[in-house]
Amino acid sequence: MRALLVVNPRATTTSERSRDVLVRALRSAVDLTVSYTERRGHATKLARDAAESGIDLVVTLGGDGTVNEAVNGLLTAPAALADLPGSIADRVPTLAVVPGGSTNVFARALGMPRDWADGTSVILDGLRDGRHRVIGLGRADDRYFTFxxxxxxxxxxxxxxxxxxxxxxxxxxxxxxxxxxxxxxxxxxxxxxxxxxxxxxxxxxxxxxxxxxxxxxxxxxxxxxxxxxxxxxxxxxxxxxxxxxxxxxxxxxxxxxxxxxxxxxxxxxxxxxxxxxxxxxxxxxxxxxxxxxxxxxxxxxxxxxxxxxxxxxxxx
The missing domain is CATH 2.60.200.40 (Tumour Suppressor Smad4)
Structure with missing residues (x-):
């Protein structure tokens, strides 16, 4: 499985050392590429490019803003916009969220632990067991939102x-x-x-x-x-x-x-x-x-x- 980890380097609850631990843990389970966001809106481009390149999984490390940008990247990729049978979820990469912000409403609403290390364990268990959930989103004009x-x-x-x-x-x-x-x-x-x-x-x-x-x-x-x-x-x-x-x-x-x-x-x-x-x-x-x-x-x-x-x- 090919995966992209999108990291907001300004995530408030993680350090460089914890990010290194996260990367090693994910690389034990997937073929991982790591990209760091450089500006507002960058996670959208990274996620869209990943979807276009055939990535199977996008993981975010950051707060709700990083998650929102990544989701909008996935849902505006060509496969998501194509008029094809089946749900949009079947045509775009799976998302996993490692809590890294100050509030992390989306991750917590999904039942994810607040601690990034515990959240990583949940993701690794989900990958091993093939466990996922399909959710609906909201759209405001041309932009999606999660919560x-x-x-x-x-x-x-x-x-x-x-x-x-x-x-x-x-x-x-x-x-x-x-x-x-x-x-x-x-x-x-x-x-x-x-x-x-x-x-x-x-x-x-x-x-x-x-x-x-x-x-x-x-x-x-x-x-x-x-x-x-x-x-x-x-x-x-x-x-x-x-x-x-x-x-x-x-x-x-x-x-x-x-x-x-x-x-x-x-x-x-x-x-x-x-x-x-x-x-x-x-x-x-x-x-x-x-x-x-x-x-x-x-x-x-x-x-x-x-x-x-x-x-x-x-x-x-």
């Missing part, structure tokens, strides 16, 4: 966190909480909710302040604690949607409190939730912050979401 997407408050919070990290701050739950509160208090026009959810053949939902889309549960983690917006979201079903109708101080404080103390599942008249959705569009009256899998991608006024079943094989 979440969002427009509005959560995406703007991620933008604040990324700006803080560029100034040398460490990504911690406390930083996310301060950024969330700061964005709500001074970074948003809460009086004029700008977004509309358009459902095929249904009445749209209007005056929404923020929209979060899930492809699995949980939505994220705060340390060891999973945070649930739509607890029934699953890789095996369509997309789940959570929206806040109006970002008033009382309703938003109640939602944040539910997330903090109950680990999620917020409820209330200002909370809109939809489960197992195949397709919908978010339209905004003014540009909104936009994120996929925890990476800030700029501002958008319209995004079309689609659930893509049986899109990828993963070892877990």
């Amino acid at each position: 979440t997407a969002g427009l509005g408050w959560d995406a703007a919070t991620i933008r604040r966190v990324e700006q803080a990290r560029q100034r040398g701050r460490t990504s911690t739950p406390a930083l996310y909480m301060r950024s969330t509160i700061g964005q709500f208090l001074v970074g948003m026009d809460r009086k004029n909710p700008p977004m509309t959810l358009e459902w095929p053949g249904e009445t749209p939902d209007t005056e929404l302040g923020t929209v979060i889309v899930q492809n699995t549960a949980p939505w994220t983690y705060v340390g060891d604690r999973p945070v649930h917006l739509n607890p029934d979201a699953s890789f095996d079903r369509g997309l789940d949607v959570t929206a806040l109708r109006k970002l008033t101080v009382p309703s938003s404080a109640r939602t944040v409190t539910q997330l903090a103390w109950r680990a999620g599942d917020p409820r209330g008249k200002q909370v809109l939730r939809r489960h197992d959705v195949t397709e919908f569009t978010v339209v905004a009256s003014r540009p909104q912050a936009f994120q996929l899998d925890g990476d800030y991608l700029g501002e958008r006024q319209k995004v079309h979401f689609v659930s893509v079943p049986c899109a990828l094989r993963v070892i877990c």
